[in-house]
Amino acid sequence: MSAPELSGGPLGTHAGPYFGQFGGRFVPEALIAALDELETEYHKALADPAFGQALARLHRTYTGRPSMLTEVPRFAEHVGGGARVFLKREDLNHTGSHKINNVLGQALLVKRMGKKRVIAETGAGQHGVATATAAALMDLECTVYMGEEDTRRQALNVARMRLLGAEVVPVAIGTRTLKDAINEALRDWVANVETTHYLLGTVTGPHPFPEMVRDFHKVIGEEAKQQLAEEVGRLPDAVAACVGGGSNAMGIFNAFLDDPQVRLFGFEAGGEGVSSGRHSARFSGGAPGVLHGALSFLLQDEDGQTLPSHSISAGLDYPSVGPEHAWLNEIGRVSYQPVTDTEAMDAFRLLCRTEGIIPAIESAHALAGALRLGAEAATWDVPDGQAPVILVNLSGRGDKDVATAARWFGLIDDETGTTSDEGVQL
């Protein structure tokens, strides 16, 4: 891969509302005043040292940052190419994923804005759990919209949110997944925007969300860059992350966007394969379009109706993607590739068995992608005598996915709910 031409200023600090042709604010007029207020308050907060200090303190004393960097040599043997693989351990964050970074940032903003209620959407439940957590911590009323289908897939996270005091609303319209949960959250927001903040969970939606959520997550890449400098004394050769909406990926990519020698890879959910039509691979199977306030890549039919997406991972099961990703794809800075359910689950099992780490199924897509990179790692221009270095964002842990994985591997009998000793040998 050749280094892309970087012009027009640093990529890492690119501000909305547009990322190339993507982004914007395709929402009802009723929301524009709130988006303007949010943008103003966000920029004021960024310029206020007290805000940064409060967030940094929460990261340190509540989230558990900096998250660790773990080398995984036994897993790396399966990657091949002599590569060393490092995991950025967002799975060790409080609430179990990178989602807490953004949620704490936005919740602090909500306090500054004087609003008392937050609403959120969630697919796998990680963002909902993180939002319910921050709401409890900061005494905010909290409603979480979740597709009815997802409430079944992630029953434990629904219970978790309710324990934390949030109201969870199952959404029984449309495809009953994340997309429809966002529609319902937007309807709620239009009606209650004067008292309510929509705590959007990923780098999509109308401006300023893509830029703001990215900024709250860029701590991931900044820490990893410094930790790798200490461990190996240089930049990684490749960075891999899974991409649903794309928040963990933007968080780790951001620090490396302006280092052209670092190859960046985003792995989408290929589901049952792009040719099967049952997938969430927007860059392989989608086209530019508008959904949920942003112009980006979108799974849509010839009329522009949103197509249902599919993934074994509820967190990647979304028909669109953050607009900054669409731009980075267009300018060739990031390579986006689909990973099938089967590949992801194979990588999931491999990490469990080689390193004693149960990843979120979302993150397993990034691990599966890393397994592909070994084949080309030998061709990379690496400093003399050194091994290629691959950094993988382990965006979440697999607690919430244990039931899904157990079913996939035949460890639970769906009929009886009992464990099976005749399942596929891990």
Next chain:
Amino acid sequence: MSPTGSRLTALAEGADGSPGRAALIGYLPVGYPDVARSVEAARTMVGAGVDIVELGVPYSDPVMDGPTIQHAVEHALAGGVKVRDVLSSVEQVAEAGAPVLVMTYWNLVMRYGIEAFARDLAAAGGAGLITPDLIPDEASRWIAASDEHGLDRVFLVAPSSTPERLARTAAASRGFVYAASTMGVTGERATVGDRAAQLVADTRSAGAGHVCVGLGVSRAEQAAEVASYADGVIVGSALVRAVQEVESDPTRGMDRLAEVTAELAAGVRGARR
């Protein structure tokens, strides 16, 4: 000249000595319960007193719509309705004599091609577009295409719109400005938002020629109230519900829809100006 703007002006001025009045604008989605019957329903509405028709394009993610309309468009999509069905419906409804505006979420137009959509809508005799998720800030290509084809551009204002945004939206709109009576989505409500009259006044002060009010209007007395201060009264869910009743009892034909429309029309015509 703006097709809907001209109609609103003519109604406001009155004719043959009759007093001026506001317009009744009726919304129905194409393809509910099927394409042919939705065309029949729209024509029935015109016959029963609707002055301007708003034909909705069914969309998979209608975030500005409440349950009644969402149910109808889901039904229409499940029945296989396509964007091209909307264009042919526009042609048939326009023959009934009322200007026909198309209400559409923006991705459908983008996918069709903005210029091509403007061309084909104009060719079908459509008056223009109402765009609930397209604000003027994002609409430069639509503004150019609608100028080229002489189509109306109806953008929305909301109770939360600032004076600057009211001015910007008024300047970008043609035909009328759609004032959302309340913060919320479509649906029938007990009362029309108490901020609607002020919003209409503010939008006029910001430069709008015509301002019509939608969201929450479902009964004759509400229509009369809104018609006393706005240039047009937009009704959606109440008419869609009437079509729903007709669908569940086909022996009644389009009678129920005609009845509901006539009540609303009487409300508009009886309003004190």
